[in-house]
Amino acid sequence: xxxxxxxxxxxxxxxxxxxxxxxxxxxxxxxxxxxxxxxxxxxxxxxxxxxxxxxxxxxxxxxxxxxxxxxxxxxxxxxxxxxxxxxxxxxxxxxxxxxxxxxxxxxxxxxxxxxxxxxxxxxxxxxxxxxxxxxxxxxxxxxxxxxxxxxxxxxxxxxxxxxxxxxxxxxxxxxxxxxxxxxxxxxxxxxxxxxxxxxxxxxxxxxxxxxxxxxxxxxxxxxxxxxxxxxxxxxxxxxxxxxxxxxxxxxxxxxxxxxxxxxxxxxxxxxxxxxxxxxxxxxxxxxxxxxxxxxxxxxxxxxxxxxxxxxxxxxxxxxxxxxxxxxxxxxxxxxxxxxxxxxxxxxxxxxxxxxxxxxxxxxxxxxxxxxxxxxxxxxxxxxx
Numbered sequence: 001x002x003x004x005x006x007x008x009x010x011x012x013x014x015x016x017x018x019x020x021x022x023x024x025x026x027x028x029x030x031x032x033x034x035x036x037x038x039x040x041x042x043x044x045x046x047x048x049x050x051x052x053x054x055x056x057x058x059x060x061x062x063x064x065x066x067x068x069x070x071x072x073x074x075x076x077x078x079x080x081x082x083x084x085x086x087x088x089x090x091x092x093x094x095x096x097x098x099x100x101x102x103x104x105x106x107x108x109x110x111x112x113x114x115x116x117x118x119x120x121x122x123x124x125x126x127x128x129x130x131x132x133x134x135x136x137x138x139x140x141x142x143x144x145x146x147x148x149x150x151x152x153x154x155x156x157x158x159x160x161x162x163x164x165x166x167x168x169x170x171x172x173x174x175x176x177x178x179x180x181x182x183x184x185x186x187x188x189x190x191x192x193x194x195x196x197x198x199x200x201x202x203x204x205x206x207x208x209x210x211x212x213x214x215x216x217x218x219x220x221x222x223x224x225x226x227x228x229x230x231x232x233x234x235x236x237x238x239x240x241x242x243x244x245x246x247x248x249x250x251x252x253x254x255x256x257x258x259x260x261x262x263x264x265x266x267x268x269x270x271x272x273x274x275x276x277x278x279x280x281x282x283x284x285x286x287x288x289x290x291x292x293x294x295x296x297x298x299x300x301x302x303x304x305x306x307x308x309x310x311x312x313x314x315x316x317x318x319x320x321x322x323x324x325x326x327x328x329x330x331x332x333x334x335x336x337x338x339x340x341x342x343x344x345x346x347x348x349x350x351x352x353x354x355x356x357x358x359x360x361x362x363x364x365x366x367x368x369x370x371x372x373x374x375x376x377x378x379x380x381x382x383x384x
Contacts, residue, residue: 017155021207049096105137235286287318294333
């Protein structure tokens with residue numbers, strides 16, 4: 001396979017964005033840690049709301065686990081469109097609203113910002129935009145008593161790609177913000193340990209995995225495996241905090257980037273629904289991409305069941321395991337329950353490489369979206 005020839009299809013520089021993800025995380029922490037500390041020292045709240053759209057909706061679904069590991073203060077993630085259309089009554093002056101948008105101009109998230117500010121909530125935005133736009137943007141919060149935390153990607157500004165440094169940088173800054181909020185309110189050695197992992201260990205591992213020749217070669221192998229099934233449909237499965245990564249891979253990297261049908265599945269739901277698709281009545285068993293949980297997690301037993309049943313009913317050729325440490329054994333993930341939560345974004349890296357090369361095998365430019373960039377409201381959707 002002449003991959004170098006196929007890579008000429010990459011007109012948006014997605015390969016470079018994947019390679020530079022770790023550096024984007026490090027640079028973002030360096031540029032914005034001071035602002036995060038200012039926010040942690042200033043805001044007071046009784047509950048936390050996190051909101052966004054696309055992968056910026058999935059990011060806080062991961063971060064929730066870290067907050068709930070340490071705190072009994074309520075936290076909830078709501079899609080920004082859902083938030084506006086069905087606003088919870090509890091959002092108010094005691095709410096810390098964290099709004100996520102790469103461009104800072106996502107309509108649904110801007111509408112959510114207006115709702116939260118109208119309720120008197122304390123608003124914090126995380127965005128990759130540093131310069132104010134002509135119209136509305138999350139940066140308007142700086143003029144109305146709110147806060148803006150900026151990611152700094154390499155390259156900057158980063159295009160809205162299915163696999164981006166903005167995803168990893170935004171998740172890192174959100175985790176860091178939540179941990180600094182905890183550190184400001186208590187003296188806890190476990191929180192300090194988590195802060196060290198989030199500011200040093202995870203960025204370094206993201207950098208090493210994104211550039212690992214073994215991970216890249218695995219991505220090519222996984223792409224060739226997927227190419228056999230790309231015109232059918234993939235199931236992508238993850239457990240707990242890794243489920244949003246599975247959802248991102250299915251709905252964004254495969255559907256948006258590869259233009260392939262895919263469905264995300266919670267591993268915990270396997271025995272309640274998905275197992276039935278393996279019955280003999282279904283003659284066309286679908287391929288499964290499964291994120292193997294770390295050994296210290298309680299979901300390992302379910303994973304072994306999934307693997308055993310899928311291999312027996314669908315065939316060993318129709319299951320693909322994805323685990324960073326299993327792909328490159330030289331890159332050791334830290335062990336422990338907290339470490340498992342913080343290392344969740346690392347699972348995205350090999351999957352990004354799979355999607356990148358699978359798009360190339362299909363003759364698809366992996367970073368180009370012809371429709372999704374236009375859909376911002378019912379009115380614009382009607383014009384397509």
